Amino acid sequence: MQRHPFEFQINPLVLTLFLILVTLFVSTGISRARVSTDNLIFILDASGSMEFRINGKTKIGIVRDILTDQIKTLPASLQAGLVAYGHRHKGDCNDVEELVPVSPMNAALLIKKIRAITPTGMTSVSLAIRNASEKIRHLKGRTAVILIADGQDSCMNDPCALVRELKAKGIKFAVHVIGFDVTGDAEKQLSGIAQAGQGGYFRAGNAKELKLALKKTIKKLGIKDRQRQSEKKSEKKRTVPSQMSSSQPPKLSENKVTLKVNAGRIRKAPSLQSDIKFSLKKGSTVSVIDKKEEWLHIRLDDGRTGWSHQRLFSLSDQDQTADAEVTREIRAIRTDLTSEGKEKVIFVQNSFHPPKIFFIEEDPPKVVCDFFDTRLGKDTDSYIKVNSKFIQKIRTGLHKIPVSKLRVVVDLVPNKTYELEHIFLKEKKHCVLIIKSARKFSDRP
Known part of the structure; x- marks a missing residue:
């Protein structure tokens, strides 16, 4: 048979090798397209401003509910951790804590820790990111940080410069930021953190917008939604005919x-x-x-x-x-007047439930402690006369509007300047209010 001048024969071995290389190239491209986040760290703002309300609900309450719902959808294959700042001590820029180390997904633990967070102190954004970066450098795979904050760093630090510095050192992570109820300089700084961290910035002004922003952030990370997968399985199960009457309620396993x-x-x-x-x-x-x-x-x-x-x-x-x-109760209110230069009011409780504390500059000045859904123990005095160097008296009253709370008012000696501290001893179930003379203090909500 006569060959065409441009015809040539292909060696079968060469063709096989070519097909293998093409297959590897295509497979690698697909796998890269499907790469998702392996490690996820949530950083939560628990500074005092998170107690402010949006449409009648505290910002921390909104974050708790929406983040809890989202965590329930995260897959078991994900490694997740939790960091909070400003949740323990007032006025302490070092108040940053790793509540859950990055580890295989434990939704119950994450939710429990989130629900226990109480807004108290400063906005230590930079320190929280730095502390998280110390853990990130030892992790394998892709790592993402989701920061939810309602304000800029209040400790005179530049978190944007910090993120750029960490990136320059070769620490591999992306920072995604949700600015919750922020404007102006605060929003400028938070969006700058996301830009420096090569992540996304999302603004949220209320609960609905926060829920949408968090969903968009999770989607951006390429994390599969466990809830959707379970819903698909449920849909298949529903197509199977059932002999049970439609009026018969399903068996429940809830408490x-x-x-x-x-x-x-x-x-x-x-x-x-x-x-x-x-x-x-x-x-x-x-x-x-x-x-x-x-x-x-x-x-x-x-x-x-x-x-x-x-x-x-x-x-x-x-x-x-x-x-x-547990029915919340204050079982005793004690005073400690022996400490040099300071006086303490100790609330002995039956369960750990920190109050909301604020200062009112009136005559006389007052410290107000609101214990929500709490009652006064039957053996606890509702009026305590002290007449010490700083404290005049302690009085309590039950308020039911707009929400039920036991209000404890500590009347202070007038014509003095005060500084307040409070410590929560979770194991002992004690809340300790520390009053000392200092520069003029005002912290009205």
Whole structure:
């Protein structure tokens, strides 16, 4: 047979090698396109301003709920950690703590630590990032940091320059930032952190926007949504015909709670302003299917659902993840006047629940401690006369509007300047208020 001048023969071995190389190239390209984050570190702002309210709810409360919901969707293959700042001591720029080391996903632990965070002190953004970077340098794989903050660094540091410095040292990580209710210089700094960290910046002004911003951030990291996968499996299961009557409620594995008051109002939403759906009688036992701060989402055996405040119920099953299930009580209020240059007020509690503390410059000046959903123990005096160098008297009162709280007011000696500190001793269940003479102090909420 005569060959065409431009025809040539291909060696079968060469063709095989060529196909193998093409396959490897294509496979490598696909795998690179699918690379996602291996390690994720959340850094949470717990400075005092996170106690401010948006639409009636504290900013920290909004973050707790939305971050909790998002963590439940993260896959078990992810390694995750948690860092917080400003959650223990007032006025302390070194108040940064690694609450959960980067380790295989433990959603229950992360949620428990997040729900225990109480806004208290300074905005130590730079130190939080630096501390996280010490852990990042030892991690394998791709690492991302998600910073949720409502203000700029208040400790005279430049977090943008710090992130650039860490990047220059070869520490491999991306910083994504969600600015929660920020404007002006604060937003400029937070967006600058994201730019320096080669990450995304998202602005959120309320709960809805925060939820969307967090979802966008997680999506940007390429992390698969465990919840969507489980929903797909559930959809397949629903297509299987069932012999069970549609009116028969499913079996629930949630904790059971029992109404301990004479009558309990069940509402459409977790708010005292929400409409009432129905009422329960004392002794009614229901299942808890969700929880938002002090509110329980309950379900009856007949399928009805609604929201009610947790103080109306006692537990049938022990929930180890929340201190609020115990009826909160101040069992004693003590004073320690022996410390040189300072005086202490010690609140002895039955469970760990730090109060909100602020100073009022009046005549006489006052320190106010609000213990939410708390009662005064039957053996605890509601009025304590002190007449010491700094403290005149301590008085308590129960307030129910807008929310239930036990307010403790410490009246101070006038015509002096004061500095306040407070320490929370979680194991002892003590809150210690320290009062000492210092420069003029004002910290009104």
